[in-house]
Amino acid sequence: MAGELDVAYVAQLARLHLTADETQLFEKQLSEVLQYATKLREVSVEGVEAAAHAVPIFNVFREDKACDWFTAAEALSNAPRKANNLFIVTKVVE
């Protein structure tokens, strides 16, 4: 399992620019971590259900009821770029 980690490819998936130095360093460090994690292969997990979390809570519903929440000004209060009560995004289509 370990040794197959292509950091440059994974960084693309994660939308994260890495320098060449970072890519090289992470490849070395994370390969060690993955090597350590290969011990998970020793465990027999046949018939074991995967635990997404540790408490038995499923399907929590609430009433579909409108309530007050942020105003547009509050929602925009931390936006790096905004205009006319809207978020400014980077151009998506040419």
Place this chain on the structure above:
Amino acid sequence: MTKGDLPALSIAELADLLRRREFSPTEALGALEDRINAVDGKIGAYLAHDLAAATAEAEKADVSLPLGGIPIAIKDLINVEGQQCTCASKILRGYRAPYSATVIKKLRAHGAIPFGRMNMDEFAMGSSTENSSAQITRNPWDLSRVPGGSSGGSAAAVAADIAFGAVGTDTGGSIRQPAALSGIVGFKPSYGRVSRFGLVAFASSLDQIGPLTKTVHDSALLMNAIAGHDSHDSTSLNAPVPDYTKNLGRDLKGIRIGLAKEYMIEGIEPAVKSAVMTAVKQLGSLGAEIVEVSLPHTDYAISVYYVLATAEASANLARFDGVRYGHRAEKVSSLFEHYARSRAEGFGAEVKRRIILGTYVLSSGYYDAYYLRAQKVRELIRQDFVRAFEKVEALVSPTSPSTAFKLGEKTTDPLQMYLADIFTNAANLAGICGISLPCGFAQSESGKKLPIGLQLLGKTLDEARIFQIAHAYEQGTDWHKTRPALEPMAA
């Protein structure tokens, strides 16, 4: 008692003085501010604190409430409306919280004053607080050492008497480990016991908010305030909240405490091992029965933890896109570059490392081998604890295999840093509760006292019993009465 003596008090002691009106909440806050100004330059625990806002709250404080007029420090990842909430990350520099977390509303409903934004490892990723983008925090017992992490600012502040108590988060040990290394009490509630609404998410199935305090009694008092169901958090447990102080003072007769043979690993510092074994004997002499138990999947906990926690983090941190809040790169030529550079410029090295690892274990071709398998082994770890808790009421272990390490000692080796969580990770995976409390000191080569933490783990929702056991041990020892010798800085 003079005003200058106030910062050394516990929450319970201060609440008593305020209720008897011997001092006012404004005087207590002023005394705390003076002490912060005198010693935090050496420690670096606070990222920010707003005295004017807190004074306005102190002037109106209702001292008849359980925490009336008590300032409580807040780890910088819990939203308090109008205050910064940076997670010690560059990506959230300048962010102002537009709302308050449920725990903040609950603390205020009990009379407390949220005061101070505490340093931490960026996005709570780390065990030393060295991953903060803002500053390092030093251990008050030895300024050349780390306070632990990720709630290191909170722990160091409580230890240095520059906070009466704090609220932090524990995803893999981030309350208990810094509590141990800084010589205070740190409590991780059962998963779902405290609302996570308004907490910036790191690993949603593991994160839990809890108190860092000088005493077990204070920890129970803070839990009385913050525990409970919240409809804004769908993982919140809808179970009655007991009075967590109700069992304090009861003895340990009939209590069985388990010692897991898998925790007797090599690599525990001799002073830590000896202090913990002495504590186990003491628990026995206080009336508890010590029973050997087995947690057979212990050896896999760190692997499971770092697969699942990074996977969840990589998904949670996808929200930092440079559009709605947070850092945004300038002069980008495409949407891809907008994301990739905004995130590269905003996140620090450890956060990037974990995003990469988490994205990898979730990626096509590796999901089954890592993520799915880790979830299954997580279930086996959870079952280990269920079986152990059929035989005992609590489990005892060291909190950390070592005392506080030197600044810079582990920063170049992530795996070594991850191994520091060996005794704490499993509780988060299993969703159970746990506490760390002082159980002795090791001595550094330069003759400094280095605190040692005792960990007690309890089953889900058995918080009151863990407080009972911890309190009985604490009251039978003097460890919590020893404070670090910190000279105020020259003016």
